[in-house]
Amino acid sequence: MSTSKPKVPVLAGLDIGSTKVCFVIGTVNADGKIEVAGVGTAPNTGMRQGVVVNIEATTDSIKKAKEEAELMSGYAVSDVWVGVSGTHISSFDSKGMVAIKNREVTASEIERVIEAAKAVAVPTDRTVLHVLPREFKVDGQDGITDPIGMSGVRLEANVHIVTGGQSAINNTVKCVEKAGLKVAGLVLGQLAAAKAVISPDEQNLGVCVIDMGGGACQSLYFSNGSVAHSSITPVGGQHFTHDIAVGLRTPQFAAEELKKKYGCAMASMVNENETIEVEGVGGRKSRVIPRKDLADVIEARAEETLNLLANDVRMSGLLPLMGSGIVLTGGASQLDGLVEMGEFIFDIPVRRGAPRGIGGLTEVVKSGEFAVAVGLLLYGLAQRKDLGLHQPQEVNLGESIDGFTKKIKDFFGQIF
Ligand SMILES: Nc1ncnc2c1ncn2[C@@H]1O[C@H](COP(=O)(O)OP(=O)(O)OP(=O)(O)O)[C@@H](O)[C@H]1O
Numbered sequence: 001m002s003t004s005k006p007k008v009p010v011l012a013g014l015d016i017g018s019t020k021v022c023f024v025i026g027t028v029n030a031d032g033k034i035e036v037a038g039v040g041t042a043p044n045t046g047m048r049q050g051v052v053v054n055i056e057a058t059t060d061s062i063k064k065a066k067e068e069a070e071l072m073s074g075y076a077v078s079d080v081w082v083g084v085s086g087t088h089i090s091s092f093d094s095k096g097m098v099a100i101k102n103r104e105v106t107a108s109e110i111e112r113v114i115e116a117a118k119a120v121a122v123p124t125d126r127t128v129l130h131v132l133p134r135e136f137k138v139d140g141q142d143g144i145t146d147p148i149g150m151s152g153v154r155l156e157a158n159v160h161i162v163t164g165g166q167s168a169i170n171n172t173v174k175c176v177e178k179a180g181l182k183v184a185g186l187v188l189g190q191l192a193a194a195k196a197v198i199s200p201d202e203q204n205l206g207v208c209v210i211d212m213g214g215g216a217c218q219s220l221y222f223s224n225g226s227v228a229h230s231s232i233t234p235v236g237g238q239h240f241t242h243d244i245a246v247g248l249r250t251p252q253f254a255a256e257e258l259k260k261k262y263g264c265a266m267a268s269m270v271n272e273n274e275t276i277e278v279e280g281v282g283g284r285k286s287r288v289i290p291r292k293d294l295a296d297v298i299e300a301r302a303e304e305t306l307n308l309l310a311n312d313v314r315m316s317g318l319l320p321l322m323g324s325g326i327v328l329t330g331g332a333s334q335l336d337g338l339v340e341m342g343e344f345i346f347d348i349p350v351r352r353g354a355p356r357g358i359g360g361l362t363e364v365v366k367s368g369e370f371a372v373a374v375g376l377l378l379y380g381l382a383q384r385k386d387l388g389l390h391q392p393q394e395v396n397l398g399e400s401i402d403g404f405t406k407k408i409k410d411f412f413g414q415i416f
């Protein structure tokens, strides 16, 4: 790989999805902004709803995507930020309290109070991925976001802890390492996606980001600027494709193409006179059908999916706090008419989210399917104290994963 390029900080993000692996390489420019330098994608059949079901297939897809991104960017990378999500993730609130030494809050107090909040019983088969501070209290005074320098005797922290299943995470790490890479850090996929597609204003007003992938929809709720809840709804783009294949009696690959090219979530938005050609199964001749028939099939699934998601929002109890509404991202959010239908079903504002706040090859990563991979670069950058750009906002632990944890800790120093 090229060695003639000037030495600039290079970061890499890896999103291992149920339909495809996405590898993004970015550099950090003089303004401290990420510039996307290379992108590689490869279809993946070895992952299902965030859990590795085939190590070989996943490793191969990671290798392919990495090589493509390296070729495009001209940079070779060895460390990568990896997104994790899926059915094995769970998250909950916790509290911690410590006495403030010398009556002034310092970084070490924050570290201690976070440790105290983390000291809840996490079963041995789970790994703590994130400890996300929600608010601090100094001597009972609540609503504090940055207590450093404040005077008091007692510091409390309310945090949101995200954990993942140990074996699911180990298998993901195994695939990454078998592909010849080192894990720089593990990041909740929808947290990375949120970094890429929503603004701090939206976070402060309250927003629910939903990464609609091939196998599932992963939601992350922000209220008052911090993460309040995460969840998964096991329906994704592949279910839409399956319905089309069955409903229109066409092969899966043809159904996938029809969905992307002519699909629409609301049949009423489709012109009655428009027709499309549908390939037959098993050598049967293709047929010409109204495009509305395709939309009818999709509409049923879209309505069901959005209702499940809306139910999730209601069940979270956070609906009244979602001032900025819902942001849909991920590949499956690109379906025509989905936002329009979403506005009906959620009854709060809905928009589509695509990566922003980056430079370089923005055209290549402008769709929601790159949100997680691009967000991993942004997340990685925020953690890089060595670049002098670190914003204290969270702790990335990944403690019980042998092999690379110590390196991460050595690399990033102490938390915060
Ligand atoms: N234009 C489009 N219209 C409708 N669906 C689309 C479009 N583009 C992509 N999709 C769907 O998006 C899905 C892939 O999205 P994405 O790449 O975010 O998933 P993934 O990360 O592989 O899966 P997961 O996150 O569930 O593990 C596929 O099911 C694909 O059919």
Ligand SMILES: [Mg+2]
Pocket (backbone or CB within 6 Å): 015, 016, 017, 018, 211, 213, 214, 330, 372
């Ligand atoms: Mg995904």
